[in-house]
Amino acid sequence: MTIAPLVFLAAGGTGGHLFPAEALGVELIKRGLRVRLATDSRALRYSGLFSGGTIDVVPSATVHSRMPWSLAYTGAMLAAGAAVSFNLLRKLRPAAVVGFGGYPTLPPLVAARLFRIPGVIHEANAVLGRANRFLSSHVSAIATSLPGALDRDPKLAGKTTTVGTPLRPAILAAAAVKFVSPEPTGPLRLLVVGGSQGARVMADIVPGAIERLEPALWSRLVLTQQVREEDMMRVRMVYDRLKVTAELAPFFSDLPARLASSHLVISRSGAGTVAELGAIGRPSILVPLPGSIDQDQFVNAGVLVQAKGALRIPQADFTPDRLAAEISALAAEPARLTAMAAGARTIGRLDAAERLADLVMKVAGI
Incomplete structure (x- = not known):
């Protein structure tokens, strides 16, 4: 044989x-x-x-x-x-x-x-x-x-x-889920991920940004955030005080499905993340990991920005005020989120x- x-x-x-x-x-x-x-x-x-x-x-x-x-x-x-x-x-x-x-x-x-x-x-x-x-x-x-x-x-x-x-089979399955724009007063599903090198900055910035949103938006948010164990208590305290619906964990084994169910993703811009956002077609706010010799994450994010599928915020500019302003603007324009989802999808290769x-x-x- x-x-x-x-x-x-x-x-x-x-x-x-x-x-x-x-x-x-x-x-x-x-x-x-x-x-x-x-x-x-x-x-x-x-x-x-x-x-x-x-x-x-x-x-x-x-x-x-x-x-x-x-x-x-x-x-x-x-x-x-x-x-x-x-x-x-x-x-x-x-x-x-x-x-x-x-x-x-x-x-x-x-x-x-x-x-x-x-x-x-x-x-x-x-x-x-x-x-x-x-x-x-x-x-x-x-x-x-x-x-x-x-x-x-x-x-x-x-x-x-x-x-x-x-792409993994789970990503290909998630790519079959169409993006559904949020209703003006309906739930806004926000996914925050960062990986081992990114979760800390997300824990430092995102809770403060959520706190700066209009209170009417707090009740709409359905937030899922990757948080390191050492940051869990301080992040949880903010969301509990604001009465924001939030699921926090150091790791999500079903991340592809969570990406597919999201209206907006806040993340680093590693190559895998950018490829998955493109394949599934979801709007994102990307914060490239600073300090790399080749600035690969900055360039990766630029591909989605050029496709009008993402906003790129350098970490030096990633403040609670800036992030709150971007989330508020996107939440007020569901059609813009839909257009960003379509733009992201143009770089996806299934x-x-x-x-x-x-x-x-x-x-x-x-």
Whole structure:
């Protein structure tokens, strides 16, 4: 019996990297191929397509500092990862290696280059990340989620295809839910999320903004907010005092469904968030994470702003007064929310997994 070709996926151990890898894996399996995942130890917290038999932990480290000892540690970990990846690829001989960003993708794709195995990288952000920038000249093809990712590197345009971000089944299901504009005096469903690096600023700013709204709006709000445990009590006290209907939690396992039921989302602008807002088509106020070298979240948010699907507020300007003014204005114009939902939907690509699978199979000659 002929053994099905193997596609080796490599991704950093965060949801932003793992979820697109999993979505591609599901599509490739549908097509009769086998998949394995190379990642770091953080991925072991996630459950899904990949189990102990199809996941390989590859040593890696991220550049956190330019201090000599830090760079030496990162270099040593990446070298160890390269050795592990070299042995894996020599034994498994995959038809292709696909990287989804993050430093854990470096060792497998470098090993693939040495073995002359076709390599593909997928960039979810609107600008190439550091790992993908390094790999871009060493792979057979580059897939991007958002237009403009290679504006800085036009020489790579010939091997670049914009496919979108492969989406989890739960997001695809949520995308089937049509946006229904809020009634002028009816419930206004507000979802506030931020991830581990964003929930703190949301806890600092959003309650004060809600407090500054007209009291008539308090009774309309149906608020869902991601809040860290250490911030839970102070946030809860504000909403209880205002008698605002609010559900607070550090994590929501059914976030796609909550996105679909929202009239307005307040969030960071990571690549996964922007892709999901586009796929589902929901209006948003985006607060890019400051301080990143590439300003990727600022650029990501700009894609939705250009599509008239979002408002972008730099964190320095993200104050209770500013946020209250924006929420009030949007609540008073339901038609504007509807138009923003439609604008966001224009950047959504529901067939991204299929498009990326087509590209991978073409590169691999399958």
